[in-house]
Amino acid sequence: MRPKRSSIDQIEAEDRRGETRRRVLKHARVVFNGRVSTIDVTVRDISMGGCRIRLHHALRLPSTFMVVFPSGGVERPAILMWQNGREAGVKFADDDPPEAFSRMLPG
Numbered sequence: 001m002r003p004k005r006s007s008i009d010q011i012e013a014e015d016r017r018g019e020t021r022r023r024v025l026k027h028a029r030v031v032f033n034g035r036v037s038t039i040d041v042t043v044r045d046i047s048m049g050g051c052r053i054r055l056h057h058a059l060r061l062p063s064t065f066m067v068v069f070p071s072g073g074v075e076r077p078a079i080l081m082w083q084n085g086r087e088a089g090v091k092f093a094d095d096d097p098p099e100a101f102s103r104m105l106p107g
Contacts (some may be wrong), residue, residue: 021045021052022106028053031075032065043069044087046105048097050078055086064093072104 026043030053039061041053051067060083065089067078076091 019047019049021040021047024106026069026104027071029068029070029076030061030065031068034064038068041067043067048102048105050081050089050091053088053090055088058086061088066105067092069101069104070101073105074098074101076101084107 023045026042026046026107028043030039030041031037035060039059040056042056044052044054046052047095053067055061061080063080065078065080068074068075076097078090079093081089081091
C-alpha cells in the first residue's frame with residue numbers, strides 16, 4: 001500500500017511544477033517505439049506544462065514518449081518525471097503547445 005501524500009507534499013509538488021494542475025478525467029494514449037507501441041491511460045490532472053496519468057495496467061513507461069489526446073486531436077512530446085505503480089507524472093517537452101491544447105484545458 002502506498003502512503004498518502006500530505007497537503008504539504010502536494011504544495012511542494014505544485015511549487016516545483018510552477019503551474020497549478022486542474023483535475024480532469026480524459027482518455028489519452030502514450031505512444032512510443034517509433035509509434036508502434038501504445039498504452040491507453042487516463043489523465044487525472046493537467047496543466048500547460050504536464051499531467052498526471054493513470055495506466056490501466058501496471059507497465060513501466062519509457063523515459064520519453066508522446067501523449068496523444070484523441071478527443072482534442074492533440075499530441076505533445078513528454079518526459080517521464082516519476083512513476084509509482086500505475087500513476088505517473090509527465091512533463092511536456094515542447095515549448096510552444098498547440099492552440100488546440102489550450103482549448104482542452106478546463107476552466
